[in-house]
Amino acid sequence: MIRVFNEACKRFYEEKDYETRLLSVYSYLYDDGNKQEFTAKSVADTGFWIYDSELNDIAIHFIRPCDVNEINGAEADESEVLKVFTAMPTSEGVYISSADYKGGMISYEDYQALVMKYSYDHGEINIPKKDDEIFDKFLSLLRNLTGKEYDVKYMSNDDKYGIAIVGEKDDNAAIKGFLFMNKDGEWKVEGKKLEENPALRYSLNQMYPDMELGLLPDYNITDYGKIQSELTKFTDDFKAKGVIHDNDYPVVYSCATGRFLYIEMSSGKKVLGVVNNRKELETYTVENVNEAVAYMKSFEEKPPLFILKYY
Numbered sequence: 616m617i618r619v620f621n622e623a624c625k626r627f628y629e630e631k632d633y634e635t636r637l638l639s640v641y642s643y644l645y646d647d648g649n650k651q652e653f654t655a656k657s658v659a660d661t662g663f664w665i666y667d668s669e670l671n672d673i674a675i676h677f678i679r680p681c682d683v684n685e686i687n688g689a690e691a692d693e694s695e696v697l698k699v700f701t702a703m704p705t706s707e708g709v710y711i712s713s714a715d716y717k718g719g720m721i722s723y724e725d726y727q728a729l730v731m732k733y734s735y736d737h738g739e740i741n742i743p744k745k746d747d748e749i750f751d752k753f754l755s756l757l758r759n760l761t762g763k764e765y766d767v768k769y770m771s772n773d774d775k776y777g778i779a780i781v782g783e784k785d786d787n788a789a790i791k792g793f794l795f796m797n798k799d800g801e802w803k804v805e806g807k808k809l810e811e812n813p814a815l816r817y818s819l820n821q822m823y824p825d826m827e828l829g830l831l832p833d834y835n836i837t838d839y840g841k842i843q844s845e846l847t848k849f850t851d852d853f854k855a856k857g858v859i860h861d862n863d864y865p866v867v868y869s870c871a872t873g874r875f876l877y878i879e880m881s882s883g884k885k886v887l888g889v890v891n892n893r894k895e896l897e898t899y900t901v902e903n904v905n906e907a908v909a910y911m912k913s914f915e916e917k918p919p920l921f922i923l924k925y926y
Contacts, residue, residue, distance in 0.1 A: 623664035625714035639677035642733035738774035839873035
């Protein structure tokens with residue numbers, strides 16, 4: 616019975632993974648699209664298996680075979696690619712297996728230790744502010760890595776992982792994403808080019824299944840298309856319409872993508888542009904970045920907040 620169920624889970628994963636972006640959340644197989652953990656009943660609901668109540672207690676995990684292989688009594692291999700496993704509690708322990716690996720009977724203690732390897736509880740999520748120690752540390756690491764100065768768009772961290780979305784100060788359209796990891800008490804740049812990945816949550820989960828995905832910003836940079844910083848045609852239009860004036864010049868910052876643009880003048884004037892549902896460009900003079908964020912979120916649930924200048 617378990618063998619048949621394992622085969623059904625494998626077929627489901629292979630056919631539905633790309634469509635639904637299945638994740639490992641605390642080691643369990645999780646549908647990121649529908650925001651739910653998979654159970655025997657939900658696998659049956661997909662049509663890949665005929666429901667049998669005898670497997671009500673079975674758990675469906677998305678874990679690395681190498682982690683299973685380390686446990687006494689279980690048989691897998693050294694692969695680090697996440698695979699679907701099932702775990703069935705019994706009077707003798709937990710029977711862990713999959714369609715591809717024999718697995719075996721393991722103790723409840725070993726089973727709990729296996730699950731905890733995928734715990735994303737690495738302390739509270741922190742949103743560092745300018746001059747915070749971790750804020751300066753991440754920027755210092757980036758300067759040492761790239762030799763560039765950055766405007767921080769978004770930054771977060773817990774005790775193990777950190778994320779920074781930044782813009783190059785000499786090229787406002789060059790928005791970059793970096794992953795940091797705390798290894799033995801020392802922060803290091805672990806990954807870059809996050810801005811190029813259209814399936815960032817999925818990819819990071821595959822590589823770092825114990826990472827809290829809540830560290831990521833709400834937006835995915837690839838969703839909005841080309842990022843631009845040369846907005847002279849818009850500033851000329853704004854001047855003609857009286858939105859900005861001669862004494863506001865020069866432009867000190869400009870960035871645009873999707874339906875939004877943002878401009879800052881040397882006078883301190885800040886202008887947000889939004890293409891409305893009638894495909895007309897609306898302009899808003901805002902006092903600060905928080906006001907700009909509020910306007911953007913009134914148009915889209917997940918707007919490209921990385922176009923704004925925060926510091």
